[in-house]
Amino acid sequence: MPASNTAPPITVALIGNPNTGKSTLFSALCGVRQRVGNFPGVTVEKKVGQTSFHDRAFSIVDLPGSYSLAPRSPDEMVAVDVLLGRQDAVDAPDVVLCIVDASNLERNLYLVSQVLELGRPTVLALNMVDVAKEKGITLDLEALADRLEIPVVAVQANKRIGLTELKAALAAAVNRKSSPLPSPFPEAFQREVELLVESGVRPRYLAERLLLDTSGYLAAAEIPGVGRDTHSAVTEARERLSNAGVPIPAVEAMCRYQWVGEVTRGIFQREPARERGLTDRIDRVLTHRWLGSLFFAFVMVVMFQSVFYVAEPASALIDGMNEYASNLVMQWLAPGALRSLLISGVIEGVGGVLVFLPQIFVLFFFIAILEDCGYMARAAYLMDRLMSRVGLSGKSFIPLLSSFACAIPGIMAARVIENPKDRLVTILIAPLMSCSARLPVYTLLIGAFIPDRRYLGVIGLKGLTMFAMYAIGIVAATVVALVLRRTIVKGAAPPFVMELPSYKLPGLDIVVHRVLERGWSFVRRAGTLIFAVTIVVWAAGYYPRNPANIDPSLLAAQTRLEAELDKLNEAAPEVDEQRRERMVELADVQGRIAGQYLRFSVLGRMGQLIEPAVKPLGWDWRIGCAAIASLPAREVVIATLGVIYNLGEEESESSETLAQTLKKAKWEESGQLVFNTPVALSIMVFFALCAQCASTLAVMRRETNSWKWPAFTFVYMTVLAYLGAMVTYQVGMLFVAS
Amino acid sequence: MSDLIPLHFLSRGEVAEIDQLVGGAEDVHRLEELGLRSGVMIEMLQPGTPCIVSLAGHRLCFRQNDTVGILVRAGVAR
Numbered sequence: 001m002p003a004s005n006t007a008p009p010i011t012v013a014l015i016g017n018p019n020t021g022k023s024t025l026f027s028a029l030c031g032v033r034q035r036v037g038n039f040p041g042v043t044v045e046k047k048v049g050q051t052s053f054h055d056r057a058f059s060i061v062d063l064p065g066s067y068s069l070a071p072r073s074p075d076e077m078v079a080v081d082v083l084l085g086r087q088d089a090v091d092a093p094d095v096v097l098c099i100v101d102a103s104n105l106e107r108n109l110y111l112v113s114q115v116l117e118l119g120r121p122t123v124l125a126l127n128m129v130d131v132a133k134e135k136g137i138t139l140d141l142e143a144l145a146d147r148l149e150i151p152v153v154a155v156q157a158n159k160r161i162g163l164t165e166l167k168a169a170l171a172a173a174v175n176r177k178s179s180p181l182p183s184p185f186p187e188a189f190q191r192e193v194e195l196l197v198e199s200g201v202r203p204r205y206l207a208e209r210l211l212l213d214t215s216g217y218l219a220a221a222e223i224p225g226v227g228r229d230t231h232s233a234v235t236e237a238r239e240r241l242s243n244a245g246v247p248i249p250a251v252e253a254m255c256r257y258q259w260v261g262e263v264t265r266g267i268f269q270r271e272p273a274r275e276r277g278l279t280d281r282i283d284r285v286l287t288h289r290w291l292g293s294l295f296f297a298f299v300m301v302v303m304f305q306s307v308f309y310v311a312e313p314a315s316a317l318i319d320g321m322n323e324y325a326s327n328l329v330m331q332w333l334a335p336g337a338l339r340s341l342l343i344s345g346v347i348e349g350v351g352g353v354l355v356f357l358p359q360i361f362v363l364f365f366f367i368a369i370l371e372d373c374g375y376m377a378r379a380a381y382l383m384d385r386l387m388s389r390v391g392l393s394g395k396s397f398i399p400l401l402s403s404f405a406c407a408i409p410g411i412m413a414a415r416v417i418e419n420p421k422d423r424l425v426t427i428l429i430a431p432l433m434s435c436s437a438r439l440p441v442y443t444l445l446i447g448a449f450i451p452d453r454r455y456l457g458v459i460g461l462k463g464l465t466m467f468a469m470y471a472i473g474i475v476a477a478t479v480v481a482l483v484l485r486r487t488i489v490k491g492a493a494p495p496f497v498m499e500l501p502s503y504k505l506p507g508l509d510i511v512v513h514r515v516l517e518r519g520w521s522f523v524r525r526a527g528t529l530i531f532a533v534t535i536v537v538w539a540a541g542y543y544p545r546n547p548a549n550i551d552p553s554l555l556a557a558q559t560r561l562e563a564e565l566d567k568l569n570e571a572a573p574e575v576d577e578q579r580r581e582r583m584v585e586l587a588d589v590q591g592r593i594a595g596q597y598l599r600f601s602v603l604g605r606m607g608q609l610i611e612p613a614v615k616p617l618g619w620d621w622r623i624g625c626a627a628i629a630s631l632p633a634r635e636v637v638i639a640t641l642g643v644i645y646n647l648g649e650e651e652s653e654s655s656e657t658l659a660q661t662l663k664k665a666k667w668e669e670s671g672q673l674v675f676n677t678p679v680a681l682s683i684m685v686f687f688a689l690c691a692q693c694a695s696t697l698a699v700m701r702r703e704t705n706s707w708k709w710p711a712f713t714f715v716y717m718t719v720l721a722y723l724g725a726m727v728t729y730q731v732g733m734l735f736v737a738s
Numbered sequence: 739m740s741d742l743i744p745l746h747f748l749s750r751g752e753v754a755e756i757d758q759l760v761g762g763a764e765d766v767h768r769l770e771e772l773g774l775r776s777g778v779m780i781e782m783l784q785p786g787t788p789c790i791v792s793l794a795g796h797r798l799c800f801r802q803n804d805t806v807g808i809l810v811r812a813g814v815a816r
Contacts, residue, residue, distance in 0.1 A: 068771040104796050107773040135795055215764050249763055253770035270794065280783065283797070287784050381799045384788050388801065394788070418768060495765055495806040496788055497772055500797035 009050070009057035010174055011091045013082055015115065016099035017108050018065035019501040021127045025099055025157035026062045027509050029167075034513075046078075046090070053167035060097070061090055064415075067107075069114035070209060070252075072217045074703070075415045083118055084203060095173045097166075099125045102132035102139060102154075105268055109260040110253075116148070117205050119180030121173040124152045125166055131502075136271030143267040150178075158507065180204070184259040188244045189251060192237040199233060200225045210234050211241075212249045279374075279502040286378050287500075296382050299375070303366040307359050307439075308466060314358035319657055322351040337545075341538055350531050350639065354523070360436045361519050363405045368514040372506035376401075377498060384496055390478055391485030393417070393496040396426040400477070403433035404470075405518070407696045410435075411703055421491045425484050427703055428713055429477040431696050434470045434688055437635040441687045442469050444638060448659035449680035465681075469688045476689060476720060529632065529695075534639045537629045540603035541644055549600040554593050561586040595668070603644070617686065617722070618679040618729035620667055627686065634692035678732025682725040690721035740813040746789055746802065747812070748782035754810035755779050761806030772798060774808065 016022040026034070030049025047062035063082060064075040071077040078087065085092025098115050100108035115122055126141065145152040151169040155162035183190050189211070196207035202225065210218055210226065211234055219231055238248050286292050326343050333339040370376045376398055384394030395417045403410030410430045417423040434442075446462050453461040485491070547555065561582055568579045598604050606628075607621030614624035622644045630637035638658065645661045665674040691697065697710035704710075742757050758776050759766045769775070773793050784790035788801030802808065 070771070104773075104794065106794065107796075110771060214767075247763070249767045250770075253767060253775060257770075257775060277795075279797070280792070283783065283790070287790060289786065377799075381788060381790065384799070384801060388787075393801070394799070492804050495761070495769075495803045496799070496801040497769060497774070498799050499772065500790065500799055 007056060009059040010095060010170065011093045012058055012060045012095050012097050012170055013063055013090075013093035014060055014097045014099065015063045015069075015079060015083070015111070016065060017067055017101065017104075017111060019499055020065075020099050020101040020104075020108065021157045022062070022065055022099050023510055024507055025125060025127065025155065026060065027507070027513070028157050028160050028163060029058075030060055031509075032513075048090075051167070053164075053171055056171055058167070058170065061093065066111065068111060070213065071221070072213070072215045072418060073415055077217075077221060080206075080209070083115070083120065084206065093120065095170050096120050096122045097125060097170060098122055099127050099157075102126045102129045103135050103137055105137075105139065105264060106257075106260050109263060110256050112148070113181065113184060113256045113259050114205075116150070116181035117183065117208070118203075119178060121176050121178045122150045123166070123169045123173050124148065124150055125157075125162075126152055126154045127157050129154045130156055135277075138269045140267040144263070147263050147267075158504075183208075184255040185251065186246055186255070188241060188246050192241060195237065196230070196233065199230065201230060211237060212252050214249050277502070282503055283378070283500070286375070287381060292378070292382055296379055299370070299379075303363070304470070306366065307362050308463070310358045310362050318351065318354055318357075322347050323657075325351070337542065340542060341535070346531070346534065350527065350534060357519060357523065359439055360405065361515055363436055364515045364518045365511065367402060367405060368511040369506045371398075372504075372510055374501040374503045377500045380498060381500065388496070390481040391491075392422055392425060392481060393419070395496065395498060396422065399426050399430060400433055403430040403435060406435050406437070407431045407433065407693065408699050409518070411696065411699050414703070421489050424704060424709070425481050425489050427700055428484065428709060429481050431691050431693065431700075431713060431717065432473045432477040432480065432689065434473045435693075437633070437693070438469070438687050440635055440638045442466055442684055444659060444662075445680040445684055448662055449675055449677050451677075465684075469684055472685060472688045472724070476724075480716070533629060533632060533636045534643065537603065537625075537636075537640050538643050540606075541598055541601050543601060545597055546600065550593055550596050554589055554596070557589045558586065558593060561589060598644070599668070616729070617682050617725045618733070619683070620665075620674045622665070623674070623679075623683060627683075627690075627692075631692050632694040634687060634690070637687070637692075676736060678729050678736055681732055682729035685728045686721045686725035688721075689717055689724050691717035740811055742809045743812055744802070745780075745782075745791070745800070745808040745810050746785065746787065748785065748789075748810065750782055750785055752812060753779060753781045754812040757809045757811045759806070759808055765806045769806070769808075774798065774800070780810070 014022060014026055026047065026049060029051045031051075033051065034047055034049035049060045049062065051058045051060065061082060063079040066076050066079055069076070069080055069083070071080045081087040082090050083093065083096060096115055096118070098112055100112060112124065124145075126139075126144075129139075132139065141152055141154060151173060153162055153166045153169050155166055157163075183193070185193075185208075192211060193204060193207045196210065197204055201207040201210060206223070210230070213219070219234075241248055241251075286295055325347050329339060329342045329347070333342070367376075370379070379401070380394035380397040382394075383397040387394055387396055396414070398416070399410045399413040401410075402413050407430050410433065411427050414423050414426045414430065417426060442465075446465050450462050450465050455461070455464075565579065565582050565586065568576075568582065599608075603625055604621075607625040610624045610628070611621040614621070614627070619627070623641075626637050626640040626644055629640045641662065642658050645658070645665055662675050663673075666672060667674055691714045697714060700710040700713060701707055743754075745754075745756075748754055756774065756776050756778050759769055759774065773796070774780075778793060781792040782789060783792050783797065784799075788799045790797055790799045800808070
């Protein structure tokens with residue numbers, strides 16, 4: 001809020017159907033002055049933006065898009081809570097701004113009738129009047145405002161037309177007296193609502209919803225003032241209504257559409273469509289059974305290819321920066337704990353994770369564009385045919401696709417799925433999609449250990465391996481969904497209905513904003529959680545640094561070699577044969593000392609304890625440690641591998657890349673190389689299938705409202721990962737041996 | 739008066755009037771909120787499973803299942 005303002009900002013709640021241009025209007029009003037957070041207790045995204053008009057500040061809360069103000073999901077519950085002033089985090093709105101699509105007025109007014117029943121000052125933004133005109137729709141704006149008894153402002157949010165008038169209307173509406181719309185329901189229904197209100201259920205709208213909600217969502221939600229007595233009262237009321245010929249919940253649609261019919265009678269006309277619009281013509285191709293599927297495959301290939309395309313140059317660039325930073329630290333700091341922490345811990349750890357920022361940007365960029373231009377809904381339509389075979393619907397496609405970037409927004413996106421069983425299965429399999437945090441593991445190991453072969457001239461083995469990792473997740477998800485749908489989450493495939501919005505050019509500001517938002521949350525994770533885990537792992541691998549554990553002959557050799565080198569340095573400044581020999585010898589001794597320190601560290605002892613368990617996967621204890629340390633967040637593994645393998649190295653070589661370090665790592669007993677292709681594949685398969693993400697499990701807990709499902713997911717994915725990795729390694733070794 | 743047929747019997751470009759939605763009250767309520775209700779005219783844009791219909795110039799895709807279906811009155815002149 002600008003400092004010049006003294007009056008408190010006007011709180012505006014923005015609500016509307018999906019695909020009415022709500023996000024566009026929000027961006028047009030607030031620009032970059034918006035903050036994204038969560039409503040407390042739920043993972044519903046809370047977007048609040050600031051704008052001003054004639055020195056009066058506005059604080060605009062963007063509510064989730066919804067067709068109806070009937071809470072049947074957390075998203076819709078938040079919208080109702082905010083509008084009723086029951087959300088602690090947001091002040092009760094001074095004004096409700098309802099946006100409707102002028103070319104789809106009848107359906108949009110359904111939601112408006114619900115909003116008007118709340119009795120708050122309301123302003124109607126009539127969006128896309130230009131599109132409506134092109135479609136041959138005529139509408140008398142003034143007559144509509146008269147009938148609704150609220151200000152109606154025509155806007156074109158994408159062209160920023162009508163915004164000043166809209167703000168003026170909002171400012172003026174604050175002090176307007178407003179009374180709730182007379183109930184559109186029959187008298188018998190109103191009487192029952194009145195009875196509920198008298199028994200303590202307030203406000204009236206909530207009583208109405210309790211009566212209408214046969215889905216059981218509201219009954220399960222803990223609402224103050226609603227107890228067991230209320231529920232039995234509701235059941236009795238429904239029975240009385242049913243006997244009186246008032247069907248619940250069908251009466252709502254009947255009455256509201258009747259109201260809509262009365263409001264629009266004579267002032268809203270639609271000419272029969274003269275010709276196919278552009279969207280319909282594009283859809284002839286893009287939703288065509290074969291052509292559409294071909295195009296869809298093409299889009300997916302381009303998307304994932306682009307992600308991998310930026311991977312290499314970006315890693316090279318950021319690796320270079322890490323190396324530069326390491327060298328700087330080495331120049332400034334003497335060897336010791338702080339230098340080890342900065343180089344092995346911070347730079348290798350956090351820096352190693354930031355390498356993947358460009359790929360995450362690219363993936364989110366594509367998803368944001370596909371969503372904003374309207375193609376995502378077509379993709380969901382095309383995918384429904386496949387998804388319905390495993391007991392899901394096309395609606396699960398968008399959450400699952402988002403999960404390729406990150407399972408957290410993916411699981412949250414599952415909220416658009418109304419069917420609870422469908423939604424649950426989608427949430428449970430979402431973490432199997434290879435998210436961007438797995439990319440680091442794939443990129444590192446494929447780069448280092450998969451041979452650079454080509455088939456038919458163009459298909460590279462490295463690319464194929466990457467594809468295989470994604471495919472493993474998808475195949476596993478399919479099987480898990482099928483099994484779940486036949487066992488613990490039984491039920492027929494739900495009906496599927498979804499709006500296909502008109503195509504439009506993606507709004508640059510919306511796309512950029514979404515990409516930056518997601519990218520920033522990744523950087524924040526790298527800066528906090530990953531940073532913390534990195535330091536813990538470093539400390540566990542560094543302490544207790546007790547020289548008593550080190551072979552005394554090694555320490556003696558180090559002292560002797562250092563003294564000899566000092567003497568040689570004094571004698572002659574140039575490096576001769578003799579000195580080079582000493583230096584190589586010293587490096588070897590230092591490496592062994594570092595290795596012994598690591599072995600006797602907290603981490604080393606733990607690692608040796610678990611080595612028998614990970615040996616069948618082809619892993620040494622260090623990989624095992626890295627995998628365990630990355631249980632809270634899988635991207636940590638790069639950092640952890642860097643820290644563990646670097647701690648076991650002499651520091652002078654810590655500027656080499658992680659891939660080079662891994663290639664040289666040896667088993668401590670036999671001296672054989674730890675990593676070969678089957679080991680690398682085994683690690684990748686493990687990471688593809690394992691639930692190593694505390695944030696995902698936490699979001700799952702919030703979305704399913706129970707610890708049962710995250711616990712289930714963790715167990716089934718870990719078992720799957722262990723078995724998958726073991727089979728991969730054992731089968732892989734057969735090929736290596738032959 | 740023409741006969742009632744399930745929505746997915748319509749062929750591409752055919753226009754019909756929704757007569758009734760059959761199925762569970764909750765599912766039917768959802769469809770109605772989305773604008774699929776008796777009395778409105780719809781046009782089949784893309785037959786199949788799921789199909790795409792146009793409803794007052796807006797497109798919805800719909801797949802019926804064992805519990806929900808839409809019955810339409812076809813043969814209405816466009």
